[in-house]
Amino acid sequence: MKKIKIKGSTGISRIVIGESLRNLSAYVPQGRAVVITDTTVDGLYGAQFQELPAIVIGTGERVKQLVTLEKIYRAFIDHGVDRDTFVIGIGGGVVCDVTGFAASTFMRGVPFGFVATTLLAQVDAGVGGKNGVNFGGFKNMIGVFNQPAFVLCDPSVLRTLSRADVANGMAEVVKHALIADPEAFEFIETHAADILDLKSGIIEKAIGDAVRIKAAVVREDELEKGERRKLNFGHTFGHAVEAMTALPHGEAVSIGMVAAVSVSVARGLIKEQQAKRIITLLERLGLPTKMAVRPADIVEMLRRDKKRSGRSIHFILLNAIGEAIVEKMPLAEIERLCLKNPDPL
Numbered sequence: 183m184k185k186i187k188i189k190g191s192t193g194i195s196r197i198v199i200g201e202s203l204r205n206l207s208a209y210v211p212q213g214r215a216v217v218i219t220d221t222t223v224d225g226l227y228g229a230q231f232q233e234l235p236a237i238v239i240g241t242g243e244r245v246k247q248l249v250t251l252e253k254i255y256r257a258f259i260d261h262g263v264d265r266d267t268f269v270i271g272i273g274g275g276v277v278c279d280v281t282g283f284a285a286s287t288f289m290r291g292v293p294f295g296f297v298a299t300t301l302l303a304q305v306d307a308g309v310g311g312k313n314g315v316n317f318g319g320f321k322n323m324i325g326v327f328n329q330p331a332f333v334l335c336d337p338s339v340l341r342t343l344s345r346a347d348v349a350n351g352m353a354e355v356v357k358h359a360l361i362a363d364p365e366a367f368e369f370i371e372t373h374a375a376d377i378l379d380l381k382s383g384i385i386e387k388a389i390g391d392a393v394r395i396k397a398a399v400v401r402e403d404e405l406e407k408g409e410r411r412k413l414n415f416g417h418t419f420g421h422a423v424e425a426m427t428a429l430p431h432g433e434a435v436s437i438g439m440v441a442a443v444s445v446s447v448a449r450g451l452i453k454e455q456q457a458k459r460i461i462t463l464l465e466r467l468g469l470p471t472k473m474a475v476r477p478a479d480i481v482e483m484l485r486r487d488k489k490r491s492g493r494s495i496h497f498i499l500l501n502a503i504g505e506a507i508v509e510k511m512p513l514a515e516i517e518r519l520c521l522k523n524p525d526p527l
């Protein structure tokens with residue numbers, strides 16, 4: 183079992199990798215607790231938390247919106263949730279994002295924690311204290327920074343995920359390695375097949391590396407003023423692709439990472455040979471690296487990106503595998519590069 187701690191401005195977040203969902207009660211403070219989960223996770227694992235009252239929401243990105251929050255707030259009132267009640271989100275990234283936001287805003291904030299049940303939630307969505315919902319066709323437009331008291335990552339629940347779901351989570355594992363840790367990248371290159379097979383020992387190491395990298399970045403810059411922007415590598419394009427298509431988050435990020443790598447090569451940063459290694463690894467993991475989205479549409483989405491400041495956008499580029507830099511790039515330059523070299527998209 184590996185434990186990683188993030189001391190955030192709103193409290194300490196303990197991430198426990200290798201802990202079983204069955205031991206959840208050991209992490210929940212004495213007193214009242216309420217679970218938020220989705221229909222799929224409830225069907226698969228509900229028996230393991232049946233002693234706790236559960237609010238069950240639908241599945242998928244479409245439920246990550248204000249109307250779901252309204253239903254949750256009403257259910258909180260029905261369950262008598264107050265500031266002494268502990269709220270536990272058990273599910274993937276959608277459940278974690280929605281639970282964190284609902285708990286952070288209800289009665290100006292009630293305590294909460296997560297049992298992350300997808301690989302993507304274990305390595306990324308559950309960790310770091312960003313909570314929120316989509317709005318007006320834009321990703322994560324409404325949200326708060328607030329650390330979950332704990333995040334339990336039980337690798338055994340990943341066995342009910344499809345291979346595509348595991349690959350989806352691997353996009354973020356690769357992203358973390360790419361921005362900060364060449365050895366973690368090599369580990370994934372060496373063990374890609376075993377990771378996709380969730381081989382014991384190997385999958386825990388991949389999750390642990392990804393969480394360690396993310397936690398280090400969040401500790402340094404919780405509120406995303408500088409260093410944390412690096413975690414958005416692949417997400418500027420990725421969020422635009424995700425909003426315009428039905429692709430899952432990780433797949434959209436994979437395409438976004440390839441686009442950011444191409445821009446990095448075009449700017450004379452990362453060497454082409456390293457760029458090829460990245461694309462080869464994403465393909466071996468079963469992730470998409472190209473998609474037919476009109477570059478002009480991507481640029482239009484970027485113009486409305488919430489991370490835009492004036493006519494520029496903080497864009498994350500790679501100097502090398504394991505070394506990211508944040509560049510404030512004029513939208514016009516991104517547009518020119520996109521239109522000149524639309525291939526990756």
Ligand SMILES: NC(=O)c1ccc[n+]([C@@H]2O[C@H](COP(=O)([O-])OP(=O)(O)OC[C@H]3O[C@@H](n4cnc5c(N)ncnc54)[C@H](O)[C@@H]3O)[C@@H](O)[C@H]2O)c1
Pocket residue numbers: 220221222223226241242243246273274275276277279299300301302303306307308309310311312313321322339340341342343344347350430431432
């Ligand atoms: N807050 C952050 O920092 C952050 C970071 C990255 C991604 N995200 C968000 O995370 C979301 C994507 O998360 P996701 O990929 O986990 O999607 P998801 O939560 O929609 O889960 C994918 C599907 O897997 C099902 N599922 C969950 N656990 C399962 C299990 N153990 N076995 C079988 N099926 C299971 C779910 O019911 C769902 O249908 C996006 O909304 C994205 O924006 C947030």
